[in-house]
Amino acid sequence: MDIELRNIHKWFGSIHANNDITVTLKGGRIIGVLGENGAGKSTLMKILSGFQPADSGEISIDGKPAVYHGPQAAIANGIGMLQQDPLDVPAFSVLENFLFGLSLNRKEARKRLVEISQRFGFDLDPDTPVANLTIAQRQQQEIVRLLALGVKTLILDEPTTGISAEQKQLLFDTLQSLARQHGMTVLLVSHKLEDVIALCDEVIVLRAGKLVGDRQMPATTQQLVRLMFGQEFAPPTRERVPLGEPVLRLDGVLLRDKRLTIDTCTFQVRAGEVVGLAGLDGSGQELLIRACVGLVKPNRGSIVLAGQDMTGKPYRHYLQCGIAFGAAGRLEEGLIAGLTLTEHVALANETDPLIDCDAAREHTANQLALYNVRGRAEDPIEQLSGGNQQRLLMALMPEEPLAMVLEQPTRGLDVDSASWIWQQLLARRASGTAIVFSSADLDELVAYSDRILVFYAGQVYEIDDASTVTIDDLGHLIGGEFEGSGAGRRLA
Numbered sequence: 001m002d003i004e005l006r007n008i009h010k011w012f013g014s015i016h017a018n019n020d021i022t023v024t025l026k027g028g029r030i031i032g033v034l035g036e037n038g039a040g041k042s043t044l045m046k047i048l049s050g051f052q053p054a055d056s057g058e059i060s061i062d063g064k065p066a067v068y069h070g071p072q073a074a075i076a077n078g079i080g081m082l083q084q085d086p087l088d089v090p091a092f093s094v095l096e097n098f099l100f101g102l103s104l105n106r107k108e109a110r111k112r113l114v115e116i117s118q119r120f121g122f123d124l125d126p127d128t129p130v131a132n133l134t135i136a137q138r139q140q141q142e143i144v145r146l147l148a149l150g151v152k153t154l155i156l157d158e159p160t161t162g163i164s165a166e167q168k169q170l171l172f173d174t175l176q177s178l179a180r181q182h183g184m185t186v187l188l189v190s191h192k193l194e195d196v197i198a199l200c201d202e203v204i205v206l207r208a209g210k211l212v213g214d215r216q217m218p219a220t221t222q223q224l225v226r227l228m229f230g231q232e233f234a235p236p237t238r239e240r241v242p243l244g245e246p247v248l249r250l251d252g253v254l255l256r257d258k259r260l261t262i263d264t265c266t267f268q269v270r271a272g273e274v275v276g277l278a279g280l281d282g283s284g285q286e287l288l289i290r291a292c293v294g295l296v297k298p299n300r301g302s303i304v305l306a307g308q309d310m311t312g313k314p315y316r317h318y319l320q321c322g323i324a325f326g327a328a329g330r331l332e333e334g335l336i337a338g339l340t341l342t343e344h345v346a347l348a349n350e351t352d353p354l355i356d357c358d359a360a361r362e363h364t365a366n367q368l369a370l371y372n373v374r375g376r377a378e379d380p381i382e383q384l385s386g387g388n389q390q391r392l393l394m395a396l397m398p399e400e401p402l403a404m405v406l407e408q409p410t411r412g413l414d415v416d417s418a419s420w421i422w423q424q425l426l427a428r429r430a431s432g433t434a435i436v437f438s439s440a441d442l443d444e445l446v447a448y449s450d451r452i453l454v455f456y457a458g459q460v461y462e463i464d465d466a467s468t469v470t471i472d473d474l475g476h477l478i479g480g481e482f483e484g485s486g487a488g489r490r491l492a
C-alpha cells in the first residue's frame with residue numbers, strides 16, 4: 001500500500017506544527033520518522049492515523065484520495081497507530097481488548113488471537129487482564145489487534161522506551177517480517193538513531209514543521225544527526241570534579257512496594273558525585289529513587305541528608321532541606337495538566353500564597369528563554385512537545401540544590417536536547433550538587449555516571465568506577481547476571 005501526503009498543514013494557534021508536508025510512503029518498507037523535539041512528528045502521524053484532522057492537504061492511498069475522520073476510519077483505510085501511551089482498557093482481558101472493533105464471536109476471536117500471537121512469537125495469554133501486562137506485551141496485543149483489523153500500514157511512536165533488549169529484538173523481528181513477508185509499511189518515530197540504523201530502509205526528517213530530508217538507508221549516526229539538526233555534535237566531555245562530603249546516605253534500608261523488596265541497602269552519594277541507576281523498568285530503581293526523596297518510607301534503616309536524620313519525614317521536608325526531584329511520568333507527577341507554563345513557574349517559586357502575576361509572567365519569560373523552552377507562557381503544559389516539557393521541568397528546579405534525584409531525565413529527548421540537559425546538570429554538579437539519575441540508555445549511564453547501581457528484581461549491584469564498565473557488561477548485569485561479573489559488588 002502506497003500512501004501519498006500532499007501539502008499537509010496543521011496549526012496550533014500560532015505554531016505551524018506541520019508546514020506543507022508532501023511525501024510518498026512506499027509499501028513494504030520500514031520508514032524512520034526523525035526530527036528534533038517539537039519538529040511535528042507526532043502531529044503528522046496523528047493526522048495519518050485519524051487521531052486529529054489536518055487543517056489542509058490531501059492524503060491518497062494507492063493513488064486514490066482518502067478522506068477519513070477518526071482512528072476507526074483510518075483503520076478501515078488500512079492505517080493503524082500504536083500510541084505512545086496505550087489506549088487499551090486495563091481492567092479487561094487481552095481477549096476482551098482484542099474483540100473491540102472485531103466482528104467475531106469469542107471463540108473465533110480467541111483462535112485468531114492465538115494464531116497471530118504464535119506467528120510472531122508473542123507471549124500473550126488471552127485471559128490475563130491487560131493491567132498485568134508489561135509495556136512490551138501491551139504493544140504486542142495492540143499489534144495483534146491492528147493486524148486482525150486488516151491494517152496494512154503500522155505507525156509506532158517511540159515504541160522502545162521501557163522494554164528490554166530482548167523484547168526490543170522481538171519487536172524489531174516482527175516489524176521486519178511485517179514489511180518483508182507481508183508487504184506492510186511500517187513508520188517508526190524514534191530518537192534512538194541506532195535503532196533507526198538497524199531497522200529502517202529509508203528515513204524522512206522533519207524540522208520546525210517542515211519536511212527537510214528524505215533519504216535511503218544506510219546512513220551513519222553522524223549523517224542522520226546532520227540531517228536532523230543541520231550540524232554535528234561533539235561527543236560529550238566532562239571533567240572530573242573532586243568529590244566532597246557525603247550528602248545523602250541510606251543506611252541499611254529495607255524498601256518494599258507491591259511487587260518487590262530491596263533488602264538492606266546501604267549507599268551514599270557525595271557532593272559533586274553522579275550516581276546512575278540502571279535496570280529494566282520496575283526492577284527497583286523507582287523504589288530507591290522515591291525513598292531518596294521521602295515519597296517512600298523505609299520499613300527499616302535510616303536516611304540522612306547533610307547530617308540531618310530524614311527517616312520517615314515527608315516529601316515536603318526533603319524539598320525544604322535541599323533535595324530536587326524530577327519524576328519520569330512528566331505529566332503524572334512533575335507537571336500539572338491544565339495549568340499554564342506561567343502558573344508552573346509561579347507555583348515552583350512562590351512560597352507566598354498570593355502570587356504576584358506580573359512578576360510571575362516576567363520571571364516565566366526569563367526562564368523560558370534561559371532554558372530554551374519552545375512554547376507560549378499562557379498555554380497549558382500538555383501542549384508542549386515531550387522535549388519541551390522536560391526543559392520546563394529543568395527550569396523549575398532550584399538553582400543550587402544539595403542533591404538532584406532524577407528519573408530518566410532525558411527520556412524521549414532528541415540528541416541535542418539531551419546533551420543540553422546534561423550541560424545544565426553538570427554545571428550544577430560542578431558547584432557541588434550530588435546527582436542521582438535513572439536511565440534506560442546504557443550509553444548515557446556510562447557517559448555521565450561516576451558510579452552505577454544496577455537493579456534486577458530488587459537486587460542491587462554496585463559498579464564503583466563507571467569508567468571501567470562496557471555497555472556490553474552493563475547489558476548483562478541488567479539482565480541479572482551478577483554472578484561472575486568482576487565489575488563490582490552486590491549491595492542488596
Ligand SMILES: Nc1ncnc2c1ncn2[C@@H]1O[C@H](COP(=O)(O)OP(=O)(O)OP(=O)(O)O)[C@@H](O)[C@H]1O
Binds near residue numbers: 414
Ligand atoms: N494539541 C496541541 N495543542 C497545541 N500545540 C500542540 C499540540 N500538539 C502539538 N503541539 C505543538 O506542535 C509542535 C509539534 O509537536 P509534536 O508533538 O508533533 O512534536 P514531535 O516532533 O512529536 O516532538 P517530540 O520529539 O518532543 O515528541 C510543538 O511545538 C507542540 O508544542
Ligand SMILES: [Mg+2]
Binds near residue numbers: 041042043385386
Ligand atoms: Mg512526539
